[in-house]
Amino acid sequence: MSFKSPLEGIEEQFEMIQILDENGQIVDEDNLPDLSDDDLVELMRRMVYTRVLDQRSIALNRQGRLGFYAPTAGQEASQLGSHYAMEKEDFLLPAYRDVPQLIFHGLPLYQAFLFSRGHYHGNQMPEDVNALSPQIIIGAQITQAAGVALGMKRTGKQNVALTYTGDGGASQGDFYEGVNFAGAYQAPAIFVVQNNQFAISVPVEKQSAADTIAQKAAAAGVPGFLVDGMDVLAVYQVVKEARERAINGEGPTMIETMTYRYGPHTMAGDDPTRYRTDDMDDEWEKRDPLVRFRKYLESKDLWSEEKENEIIETAKEEIKAAIKEADQQDKQKVTDLMSIMYDRLPQNLEEQMEEYKEKESK
Numbered sequence: 001m002s003f004k005s006p007l008e009g010i011e012e013q014f015e016m017i018q019i020l021d022e023n024g025q026i027v028d029e030d031n032l033p034d035l036s037d038d039d040l041v042e043l044m045r046r047m048v049y050t051r052v053l054d055q056r057s058i059a060l061n062r063q064g065r066l067g068f069y070a071p072t073a074g075q076e077a078s079q080l081g082s083h084y085a086m087e088k089e090d091f092l093l094p095a096y097r098d099v100p101q102l103i104f105h106g107l108p109l110y111q112a113f114l115f116s117r118g119h120y121h122g123n124q125m126p127e128d129v130n131a132l133s134p135q136i137i138i139g140a141q142i143t144q145a146a147g148v149a150l151g152m153k154r155t156g157k158q159n160v161a162l163t164y165t166g167d168g169g170a171s172q173g174d175f176y177e178g179v180n181f182a183g184a185y186q187a188p189a190i191f192v193v194q195n196n197q198f199a200i201s202v203p204v205e206k207q208s209a210a211d212t213i214a215q216k217a218a219a220a221g222v223p224g225f226l227v228d229g230m231d232v233l234a235v236y237q238v239v240k241e242a243r244e245r246a247i248n249g250e251g252p253t254m255i256e257t258m259t260y261r262y263g264p265h266t267m268a269g270d271d272p273t274r275y276r277t278d279d280m281d282d283e284w285e286k287r288d289p290l291v292r293f294r295k296y297l298e299s300k301d302l303w304s305e306e307k308e309n310e311i312i313e314t315a316k317e318e319i320k321a322a323i324k325e326a327d328q329q330d331k332q333k334v335t336d337l338m339s340i341m342y343d344r345l346p347q348n349l350e351e352q353m354e355e356y357k358e359k360e361s362k
């Protein structure tokens, strides 16, 4: 039996898409997104804001004022470029590192802090925010996104479901099931796999024998793209086109964004020096998404140090105010957890409810 490997020529098929190179030069004029100057400035503002939020969140975590936190520095182009291609009515299904997208989708910052603290109000999306709270179970959001997207298709909505996972998530069973299901039903879903090179300490080479994650889409009959995840313009453009295809009834897309997280996996004791070298960190920092986009904007006279400092100061003020607001939130009670979970309490919990009401009233 002869076997013709489908992997022949796979490198060319999944070549990495880049529009803006590390020096801030446009290398693919043909695919340059149709964004106004205001849009370009807004994209940079969001990335700067998110970098500040990351630094402040790490500091707050170290002061014991934030609970769970997964650092985002390095991934701004991947996160915010992809989200910028979404419309307000589109549905966002983030993972635990995707809090910035959730904030720009409309979750108030103080609620994002409450999510970090494990307070239930951090998971209560405002009425006008089409999003689930950040998923902690690796891969679960992929099947959920396929379902949400199918729902949108069935109800005739001109919207998409966009979800994120990491390279590690792309080796979960849920990932294959979700992508396959969305392909089978031509559901308007966009699966963004942020390949930041490690699943905690496990390098991507150990996750899979496949050269790219993007090529995993092929087996499901779904278009797959590999994008420079440090290039905000490329990420935006690829997601924008995926959205257009989805809205036109052409089904889902999988997008692998090549990126890097500068910080630890989370603030819960991970030490990246045990599995990464300084050389590797330096290599990736040269590709920094903010540095190259800043250069590009400066070359178009759209950016200045003054403008950036203003954004940094505003971000710091907003973060301060949001932490204050989070601090003022009522402490969560056991009875809250029961009453928000059920419309009508099961009998066994009714008893517990009474018990805890009594305890809490003391």
Ligand SMILES: Cc1ncc(C[n+]2csc(CCOP(=O)(O)OP(=O)(O)O)c2C)c(N)n1
Pocket (backbone or CB within 6 Å): 097, 136, 137, 138, 139, 165, 166, 167, 168, 169, 170, 196, 198, 199, 200, 265
């Ligand atoms: C089903 C499941 N298995 C294991 C874990 C523990 N866990 C938390 S984060 C993580 C690594 C995920 O890595 P990746 O998908 O690459 O995302 P990244 O954290 O790099 O953004 C693991 C294994 C989990 N949360 N859920």
